[in-house]
Amino acid sequence: MRPHRSITPLIEPLESRMLCSTSPIDVPAAPQPAAAATTKQMLPDLMPWANKRRGYIYGWQLDRNEEPGHLLLRLRSAIANIGNGPLDLRGGAITSNGHQLVYQRIFNANGTHSDRVAGTFTYHPAHHHTHFDDFASYRLRTVLTNGGVGKIVGSGTKTSYCLTDVEEWPKPLAHTDVAGNYFECGSEVQGISVGWADVYDYSLADQWIDITHIKPAKYWLEVVADPRNRVVESNEKNNSTRVLINLRGIKPPPNDNFANRVVLTGTAISTTGNNTLATHETGEHSADPSGSSSVWWAWTAPASGRVTMSTAGSSFDTVLGVYTGDRVDSLNKIARNDDDPSGLQTSKLSFQATQGTTYQISVEGYASASGRIRLSINLS
Secondary structure (H helix, E strand, C coil), X not given: CCCCCCCCCEEECCCCCCCCCCCCCCCCCCCCXXXXXXXXXXXXXXXXXXXXXXXXXXXXXXXXXXXXXXXXEECCEEEEECCCCCEEEEEEEECCCCCEEEEEEEEECCCCEXXXXXXXXXXXXXXXXXXXXXXXXXXEEEECCCCCEEEEEEEECCCCECCCCCEECCXXXXXXXXXXXXXCCCCCEEEECCCEEEEECCCCCCCEEECCCCCCCEEEEEEEECCCCCCCCCCCCCCEEEEEEECCCCCCCCCCCHHHCEEECCCEEEEEEECCCCXXXXXXXXXXXXXXXXXXXXEECCCCEEEEEECCCCCCCEEEEEEECXXXXXXXXXXXXXXXXXXXXXXXXXXXXXXXXXXXXXXXXXXXXXXXXXXXXXXX
């Protein structure tokens, strides 16, 4: 993933809640916990987690491939539970419109518990498992002249999650469940333990906001947990997290097309580039059938010998391909590599080069991943 400017995430209270689901559900909003309960409730506290190192929210990418003619902003999101009790959801009866009722189980300090209707489960055909509806929303908002948060100009279609314990919260909490407790995406029990977060990668279905008609500028990228207020929580003031992103200069790299490949010379070469917004040309031979975000270089061997090419130092999972030929639709494969044999997700290959032969070099992202590229060539 590519790095972004160091900016402290903005965590603010939710404003008016917005239903993004295409199939409205008649489920009452969660009542707030009583101010003076007879026994203490061990409630969850949901918070969208912004973390540059892990790429949560900061790990966004641009994609022109999944929806032809559209530009998608993909993001990696994580919703953490930093409360005193688990988010525990139990599947119930099937409703008349085919959804399954979901009950939030609220645990008490004295060992008892109570159940309340919190929403619905729906089977997600693209993910092949059951999701809890209306759990999160993704939004793009304008930046006001004073740096404030403006109107929503784009939103994601994904609102449902399969809730499991994926990533541990880095700081110890009073009631952290060290082992975790929720690891299945079934229709009976889902949830997030205290001190854990559910994580969705940018490569998964619906992890995007369509920004095709968005003007290049700076924006707030916002993730909202429980936007319909389905879940009873101990704190409703930290359900929205925003980071500032820069969408200025949105355009493919100059060597996106084979005809515009960058010419390299020498026996020891190190060059950089990126494949953000790179596309797949008609007739192009893809080194990775699942990817299509390729950029091109050309290198003519100044002498015969063993040549090694590597993308070590790139910021994403690369696939490296080397070919001969002058047309993108009739290239001859010489070598290709997905993952470096040493265990890295960058690529490394070697072959016997022939003096005077021009080799066409393609670097693309596995599963359309994109980011910063470092390409090295060494002839011995």
